Amino acid sequence: MNTSSFSSAPLPGKGVDTAKTFILPDKCFQNRVGCAWGRGNKFTIYPRSQTVSKTPSNTSQDKLLNIRQDILLFTPILRKLVNESNGTFLSLQKAADIAKVSDNQVEFLKLSRQFRSIIRVCIENLQEAASKEENGIEKNNILSHITIFYSIECIWHLCEILYIDNIPGDIVLPYLLEWVRFHFPCHEQTAAQLLEACERGSEEHKDYWDTVVGMVVQGRVDVARALLKLHSAGESNEFKLVDNSLRSMPVYSVYGGISTGEFTISWKHWQAECRSKLSSRVLASQPKLELIMRIIIGDYTAFESIRSKYSSWFDILGGWVMFTAPWSRRHELGGAAAACAGMQASPRSHLDDMVRALLEGDLHQVIHEIQQISDNGWFATHLTDILFHCGKLNIMDKQQTNVTSRLRDSLILEYGCLLMEHKSLWSVGLSYLASCPPEGLRRAELILERMPVETEAKAMRVIAEAKKHGLIGVAQSVCRCTSARHLSARRLGGALGWAVRARGAGAAARAAHAALRHYTQHATLPAVDLLLTAGSAMLLSDALLFLGKYCDFHRLYKTREFKKAAHLLVSLITSKIAPEYFWETLLLDTLPLLESDEAVFTSNDTYEIMLCLELRSSSLDSEKADLLRLALARNLARTALAEGDGTEEQAQ
Incomplete structure (x- = not known):
């Protein structure tokens, strides 16, 4: 099956609902197409034929087109x-x-x-x-x-x-000025260069006056005064007049010891003095100084005249508030935003709308x-x-x-x-879903159950995260799936381990039966250490319990504890939980013990084995059955004589 992939991502600064048009590349998509959603933000387009062909085709009809959204955060x-x-x-x-x-x-x-x-x-x-x-x-x-x-x-x-x-x-001006200076540092570098050079006649620099005005608008009055002193006419009366006006500007401080009302009176008195100086036409010969004086008295036309020097109205927002209403509270900034946005010299941007809504207090917008x-x-x-x-x-x-x-x-x-x-960020996403119970955990459960788990390391991580958030069903589901994957690959030890971890009867039974069948063919038991230490987990299924007990029988036999091994083997034979296909192996395991030098089966044990042999005679071929009957008869004779004379203790 051929597949093609396309990706789509919104343009920077645009809405996420921006339409994206795709030209389907193959002729097979020109007639009828179908669409199916996949996992995540993906869907597949496929050609839909009007007739169903009974024979497979290798033509372009077997083409799939996968379309997904490019996720910026996955970069x-x-x-x-x-x-x-x-x-x-x-x-x-x-x-x-x-x-x-x-x-x-x-x-x-x-x-x-x-x-x-x-x-x-x-x-x-x-x-x-x-x-x-x-x-x-x-x-x-x-x-x-x-x-x-x-x-x-x-x-x-x-x-x-x-x-x-x-x-x-709630006096927001100092913080607003800090915001403007940090994000819109217009002319800051030029001001630093001029002050570092500290040369008289700095007005020769092409950006000198724009920098001075910019410092005033950003509320950096001390920097503006220092730049004015670098002018060749900095000692003239006009410059001293502007410098004195800037120096005497009242600055409100919550800890200054005066009320907002007292500051307002002082401020208005200062602005009245500035207006008086401006109206006296003393600065008529210095239009740049006159512009500065018009700015500090809050003249709208002055701000409007410099608006084109800046990339956005945010640059002059702090200055407008500072020279019109420096006592403004947060909820009073909407008027300042409207005034500055009205000076807009360029098309509105998405950032403009967000800042405007913030200043107006419209959090919904x-x-x-x-x-x-x-x-x-x-x-x-x-x-x-x-x-x-x-x-x-x-x-x-x-x-x-x-x-x-x-x-x-x-x-x-x-x-x-x-x-x-995302294949590596999913655990981060899970922590977000877990913070919105109960809906988040329900979504997490659905997504985790469908998440591809390619390796045991990822399976362990998924299980750990699921248990951390109380999703026990997900953890068990992952264990069952991992056990099934091991089972299909004939890794029986892994299948048993994951089945026990899953605590699922079905998975445990399937893995146990596979291990028992493997033993009948190869005479080896998988995951012996696990089976000997599984504890109560062995009760998950009869097959797993039988496998565990049979493994214990082998351990006792290898350590030459023959009487205990014989007793356990008899209990397995009489328990009626042994699978049909395992009866031959189980009955033949009695032969070495029956032929041992010392009798390990009692007469009662021997009778039990005889009964099972006759009931399960079809499980053995005639030669093996006869051999086992002979061994049982000899053992019965031996144990009967010993028990009758009382010279031996009964096998326990």
Whole structure:
């Protein structure tokens, strides 16, 4: 059967529901086709013939087309992200359990920063891989991955500020400025170079004024003042006036000893002074300085005029809040976002929509937007989970019941099932499913039962994970399947071992019968050590119990404990659990003991063997049966005389 494979993955930054069109390569697919879902995100397209041929054909009618989705997280360089974030996720679940009885907000913030650190390391690894990649297509793929995870880290950081961190006084400006500076470091490198050179006349640099304005907009007033002093006219009255205005700008601090109201009065008084200086036309000869003064008084047109200098409106967001309402609380940032987004000079991006929704406090829209990122649900799963445990999603439950918990569970279940498809990440996926009982464990049970188990090492791992999460039925099923695989390959020792581990009567009986049949042909017993130490597991089936006792008989015979061996052999003969095909072997095992120098069978034992021989005479050919009858008769005579004279003790 010929097979072909295609893969499909969403484009970076696009929605996961982006349509993908395939041109079927073979003429056999042009008429009628059928489709069948396989395991995971795969399906198979096959040609459907209108007539059924009775003879096999080697034509293109035997073609299968396998289509699967490329999973971004299965890329080797991103598996570290999956594994490390899993550890933080599990720590978060433990912290959430503690939070049910006491406040654990500090721990939530710590774990959020761990997630961001993991993302940052992932970005660095991708950047390193991109620098070494020579293949153009692969390099573009890695660069698209960098774009995706850069956006993820950016949104997570902002979400951490607005919804996870416990900000003193709820004054968000210092944290917002930090977010802008960290993710949109516009002109930072140029400023560092100019300050390091520390040369008068730095305005000759082509980016000098853009850098000064950029530092002001990012709230780095001290850097802007230092750059202004490097201007050749830095000692002029105009420059001193702007420098004095920047130096005297009030900065609010929760620990500064003044109330928000007092700071507001001081701030408005300072801005009034700045407006007065601006309206006096003192700076008319210096339009760049005038622009700076217009920015610090919060003039919308001034910000609008510099918007084109930046790649996005996020760059000026911190400056807009700083010079219009530095006392803003988190819930008051929606207006600032609308004002800055209104200055948009380029088409809106997916990142724009996410940031805007975050600043407006629309978490429902935020979760909807992050689900559209083509990272296979990693971001949506972990961010929603931490917001849920922080209690920030309760606003979504106003109209319905348990919306947040069901949303959180659905994302985790989907992400866990995705990881279960991978041959080495399935155990990570299992830990996610286990965090959403009972639905998660039911899904885990169904997936594990259908998981290919190619090696004993993987079987042992699956069993260990299943037992850890209480899926005993799965563990037994894997043991039974592994036992059957060993049995089909005639590895009888392995089949017996896995059957005993499975604790299944059927598997144990099949393996035991196979071992007994093997003994009848080759006179060797498999897994002797296992059979002698299996204990109560031997009670799983009559066949396994018989095999174990028969193995014990061989042990006693080899150690020359003949009387005990004879007693055990008689009990096996009279127990009526011996298989039909094994009666010949069982009866013939009495011959060496019957011919021993010392009588080991009592007269009663001899009569029992005689009775069984007559009842099972068809199991032996006539020559062997006659030989056994002769040995029994001689032993009976010997034991009868000894017992009658009382000169020997009866064999026990």
